[in-house]
Amino acid sequence: MRIGLICLVLAYVLSQFYRAFLAVLAPALQRDIGATPDDLALASGVWFLCFALMQIPVGAALDRFGPRFTAVAMFALGAGGGSALFALAQSPMHLTLAMALIGIGCSPVLMAAYYIFARSFSPAVFGTLAAAMIGVGSLGNIAGSAPLAWTVEALGWRATMGGLGAISLLIGAALWISLQDPARTETARTETAQRGSVLDVLRQRALWPVFAMMFVCYAPAAGLRALWVGPYTADVYGVDVQVIGQVTLVMGLAMVAGNFAYGPLDRIFRTRKWVNFIGNLGVVAACGALWFWPAPGLWTSAALLAMAGFCGASFGMVMAHGRAFVPAHLTGRGVSLLNLFGIAGAGIAQLVTGRLHATSGDAPYGAIFLYFGLTTLIGLGVYLFSRDRTD
Numbered sequence: 001m002r003i004g005l006i007c008l009v010l011a012y013v014l015s016q017f018y019r020a021f022l023a024v025l026a027p028a029l030q031r032d033i034g035a036t037p038d039d040l041a042l043a044s045g046v047w048f049l050c051f052a053l054m055q056i057p058v059g060a061a062l063d064r065f066g067p068r069f070t071a072v073a074m075f076a077l078g079a080g081g082g083s084a085l086f087a088l089a090q091s092p093m094h095l096t097l098a099m100a101l102i103g104i105g106c107s108p109v110l111m112a113a114y115y116i117f118a119r120s121f122s123p124a125v126f127g128t129l130a131a132a133m134i135g136v137g138s139l140g141n142i143a144g145s146a147p148l149a150w151t152v153e154a155l156g157w158r159a160t161m162g163g164l165g166a167i168s169l170l171i172g173a174a175l176w177i178s179l180q181d182p183a184r185t186e187t188a189r190t191e192t193a194q195r196g197s198v199l200d201v202l203r204q205r206a207l208w209p210v211f212a213m214m215f216v217c218y219a220p221a222a223g224l225r226a227l228w229v230g231p232y233t234a235d236v237y238g239v240d241v242q243v244i245g246q247v248t249l250v251m252g253l254a255m256v257a258g259n260f261a262y263g264p265l266d267r268i269f270r271t272r273k274w275v276n277f278i279g280n281l282g283v284v285a286a287c288g289a290l291w292f293w294p295a296p297g298l299w300t301s302a303a304l305l306a307m308a309g310f311c312g313a314s315f316g317m318v319m320a321h322g323r324a325f326v327p328a329h330l331t332g333r334g335v336s337l338l339n340l341f342g343i344a345g346a347g348i349a350q351l352v353t354g355r356l357h358a359t360s361g362d363a364p365y366g367a368i369f370l371y372f373g374l375t376t377l378i379g380l381g382v383y384l385f386s387r388d389r390t391d
Contacts, residue, residue: 033095040092040095070112082100110134126323131259200330214319220312223349259313262275276318321388
């Protein structure tokens with residue numbers, strides 16, 4: 001199980017990479033195949049939406065077939081095949097199709113790990129394990145920043161994406177060999193026999209305010225890091241791909257630190273609700289500052305983006321808050337539905353901010369920062385009505 005979890009972490013590192021690498025490739029893709037920031041926003045949004053839409057079948061597959069089969073089949077075919085298609089792309093539409101396939105391939109990885117955590121470890125440490133998984137996986141954000149910029153300059157983006165497709169296939173093979181499904185105790189067999197559906201999860205009214213928080217909490221950090229930090233710094237400050245790589249590296253490191261910082265806070269302060277609430281107020285403050293002052297200087301902007309990334313790393317803790325209300329026999333469906341809200345929120349945000357960029361005239365980035373700040377604030381307003389719960 002230990003080696004299998006390590007392989008799942010490696011797959012999740014690639015999942016994080018695939019949702020964040022377009023920011024660095026933006027100049028090369030515009031030069032080589034005419035992909036504009038709006039085209040890349042569509043491709044990024046499609047990645048998130050395909051990822052989100054797969055959460056319903058992924059949750060059912062986890063409860064019925066287990067994480068091994070579910071993760072391996074989808075990741076190897078989706079991430080490997082999508083990367084190959086991306087490497088061969090001749091138009092922006094090819095990029096969108098490739099990102100859709102990659103999103104489908106990455107969709108079961110984190111939920112497979114969460115399923116194992118929920119079935120094999122104490123509920124009290126679920127929040128810490130969930131945040132640690134995202135924190136380590138966020139190394140993919142780091143790989144998709146300055147290291148990616150160096151690799152693309154040395155090998156070109158097509159060779160880089162082809163190599164990543166091969167790595168995805170190798171990780172899929174390693175998962176098949178090493179990953180084990182959690183032991184099926186008599187209690188687990190009884191729970192599985194109960195079946196249930198995603199509708200049973202939706203009937204848990206205590207989850208509804210948490211769903212609202214999930215919908216907005218991931219979108220700012222994911223949307224800015226995955227795409228907008230690249231066009232923003234290039235258009236506003238006129239920097240090249242190397243500087244874009246440095247700024248995305250700063251934001252990526254902040255997101256890694258934020259995930260590890262959130263991890264133990266529910267046990268320290270004995271609350272999940274208020275850890276998430278106060279942390280996401282920091283996202284509102286950072287986005288509000290960038291809206292009010294969209295060009296404060298390159299490294300001041302980088303610091304505010306890093307603040308949004310650090311404070312916006314609450315995904316695992318919000319997931320832990322919601323999972324505490326999910327019946328044991330619906331673990332797979334419950335965590336996958338929570339994930340659906342989080343990833344769908346990020347995908348819809350990419351589509352909306354793409355339109356804002358196209359229609360906001362001379363101040364597109366101020367409109368984008370305003371969108372992220374306002375939606376997070378609205379989500380926090382709904383989240384105020386949630387019931388706190390720790391394990």
